[in-house]
Amino acid sequence: DVKVTQSSRYLVKRTGEKVFLECVQDMDHENMFWYRQDPGLGLRLIYFSYDVKMKEKGDIPEGYSVSREKKERFSLILESASTNQTSMYLCASSSYRTYGYTTFGSGTRLTVV
Amino acid sequence: EDQVTQSPEALRLQEGESSSLNCSYTVSGLRGLFWYRQDPGKGPEFLFTLYSAGEEKEKERLKATLTKKESFLHITAPKPEDSATYLCAVLNYGGSQGNLIFGKGTKLSVKP
Numbered sequence: 182d183v184k185v186t187q188s189s190r191y192l193v194k195r196t197g198e199k200v201f202l203e204c205v206q207d208m209d210h211e212n213m214f215w216y217r218q219d220p221g222l223g224l225r226l227i228y229f230s231y232d233v234k235m236k237e238k239g240d241i242p243e244g245y246s247v248s249r250e251k252k253e254r255f256s257l258i259l260e261s262a263s264t265n266q267t268s269m270y271l272c273a274s275s276s277y278r279t280y281g282y283t284t285f286g287s288g289t290r291l292t293v294v
Numbered sequence: 295e296d297q298v299t300q301s302p303e304a305l306r307l308q309e310g311e312s313s314s315l316n317c318s319y320t321v322s323g324l325r326g327l328f329w330y331r332q333d334p335g336k337g338p339e340f341l342f343t344l345y346s347a348g349e350e351k352e353k354e355r356l357k358a359t360l361t362k363k364e365s366f367l368h369i370t371a372p373k374p375e376d377s378a379t380y381l382c383a384v385l386n387y388g389g390s391q392g393n394l395i396f397g398k399g400t401k402l403s404v405k406p
Contacts, residue, residue, distance in 0.1 A: 283383075
């Protein structure tokens with residue numbers, strides 16, 4: 182079964198910590214995405230990548246960075262975690278061949294205290 | 295600005311009570327409209343893709359339809375296991391490769 186795997190389901194971090202969220206997909210997809218999801222705000226795109234070492238800002242990139250050194254892996258980095266970054270983070274991937282059909286991971290619930 | 299609006303925000307149904315969820319969109323050029331189901335604490339799960347007005351797709355008790363300005367997700371004789379948040383998203387020509395614009399979702403509760 183094809184999958185997008187996020188390394189952690191739950192994380193608790195302290196304010197000011199550098200946080201790494203890891204995502205791996207096994208579908209050989211070109212595109213990978215990081216979203217955050219908050220009640221009443223829906224899914225908001227943070228960053229995406231359409232190729233190795235390529236990245237583009239989404240709607241809310243402030244306070245985040247990403248890394249894509251290999252095609253199957255896309256990392257989200259919180260440079261200095263803050264309480265307003267407490268959220269559900271979702272990784273996703275898609276192929277340009279299938280016009281936006283996007284597969285999501287199970288999510289990481291991050292709490293910053 | 296491209297936008298996707300879902301209504302209602304929440305819907306409570308009795309088991310067997312059919313209804314519809316709405317997704318209206320304004321995009322510069324529609325490449326596809328997607329419906330996802332999301333259970334609490336999990337990532338969205340793909341349901342349907344619709345590409346052109348008049349198109350319909352069905353899966354068990356769910357049927358998705360598309361017009362030039364909106365899509366409907368019809369739920370026929372729902373069961374409690376259909377309870378979830380249903381998300382609508384559009385892929386537009388103006389966006390980068392594979393970029394989806396999501397609505398905020400409709401939370402469906404089906405009571406036995």
